[in-house]
Amino acid sequence: MLVYYRSQHDNQSWLAATAAVMDTCALILVGVEELHPLQARMTFTMARQVMVEMARSPRVSPSRYDGGDRLPREAYDRLENRLRAAGLKWRGGANAEETLAALRATYEPLLDGLGSALVLSLPGWLPADDAADHWEGGHRGPIASRLIEQLTDRSESNVSSHQEGRLVGRLRARLRRQ
Secondary structure: OHHOOOOOOOOOOHHHHHHHHHHHHHHHHEEEEEOOOHHHHHHHHHHHHHHHHHHOOOOOOOOOOOOOOOOOOHHHHHHHHHHOOOOOOOOOOOOHHHHHHHHOOOHHHHHHHHHHHHOOOOOOOOOOOOOOHHHHHHOHHHHHHHHHHHHHHHHHHOHHHHHHHHHHHHHHHHHHHH
């Protein structure tokens, strides 16, 4: 029954979430130095098995998908730059893109086959520059976004309890006005 589950948002699905998890595991396995690969390996193998079984039930075959449109060369270069900018030690090397492509070839045809059969799109490896999170929209979304930013700023700097109390008071006043 899960195969046919639909999200309330057209760009979110269980298939897209599984793709994101598998992509993350693949990155860790290929070249993120600080992260231990055991959990990524276990998660990847279990998620791949789930995809095999999810495709088997409705008799969906893997597609002939080669993965070219999810992570083209220029996007791979941007991905490496973003990993480094985020402070991760990427050990990529000369064969990293090829190794990642080989690993992707073991699961992306399954994901693509399911996506085609269920009319669900797969996410790209990188978000669009104008992408916004759904939680920031809707009722009090901008306030929630500012609150998260202020709380993050507060936790990253040493804020006194007096300053924290003023912050909470201002936020409560804003919510009352809405």
